[in-house]
Amino acid sequence: MNKTKIPLVGIIMGSQSDWEFVKPASDILKEFSISHECKIISAHRTTKRHSDYAKSAKKRGLKVILAAAGGAAHLPGVTAALTPLPVLGIPMSSKLLGLDSLLSIAQMPSGVPVATFSIGSAGSKNAALYAIRILSLMDKKISIKLDNYINKMEDNVPLKPKN
Numbered sequence: 001m002n003k004t005k006i007p008l009v010g011i012i013m014g015s016q017s018d019w020e021f022v023k024p025a026s027d028i029l030k031e032f033s034i035s036h037e038c039k040i041i042s043a044h045r046t047t048k049r050h051s052d053y054a055k056s057a058k059k060r061g062l063k064v065i066l067a068a069a070g071g072a073a074h075l076p077g078v079t080a081a082l083t084p085l086p087v088l089g090i091p092m093s094s095k096l097l098g099l100d101s102l103l104s105i106a107q108m109p110s111g112v113p114v115a116t117f118s119i120g121s122a123g124s125k126n127a128a129l130y131a132i133r134i135l136s137l138m139d140k141k142i143s144i145k146l147d148n149y150i151n152k153m154e155d156n157v158p159l160k161p162k163n
């Protein structure tokens with residue numbers, strides 16, 4: 001991540017305990033050299049931090065927000081209620097294996113959209129790739145890198161299974 005650049009993507013998570021499952025999103029964005037920031041912001045425990053962040057996000061130049069939360073996972077939904085930016089919700093695993101998180105994020109009332117990804121690190125990685133797809137519509141360099149990434153994925157899958 002280039003720290004001198006204004007972040008294009010904001011990654012927020014409800015707790016430090018989420019970080020190991022959220023880090024793959026940051027790793028992908030780094031791979032694409034996309035400026036981003038990672039912050040612990042809870043919709044329940046840090047309400048002022050959260051509302052300041054969500055309300056100022058667009059003005060600060062962010063284009064997409066990834067929001068990861070587990071259990072009663074209100075962070076993505078409440079963030080989407082406070083900003084017009086696209087919010088990509090990532091359910092974290094939980095005592096109920098993340099099904100509670102998944103449903104909390106997916107079952108938004110009409111009018112306040114949140115894109116919902118799969119539970120845990122695969123969801124984090126895909127949310128980052130989805131953010132990259134959004135950004136690629138406005139940036140030719142990102143679009144070329146994305147095409148290369150997609151092509152390379154096929155090259156990395158062997159045609160024949162190994163013993």
Ligand code: RP5
Nearest residue numbers: 014015017068069070071092
């Ligand atoms: C949520 O509660 C967080 O996103 C996390 O997934 C879950 C548990 O948080 P900790 O009790 O580990 O801080 O808000």
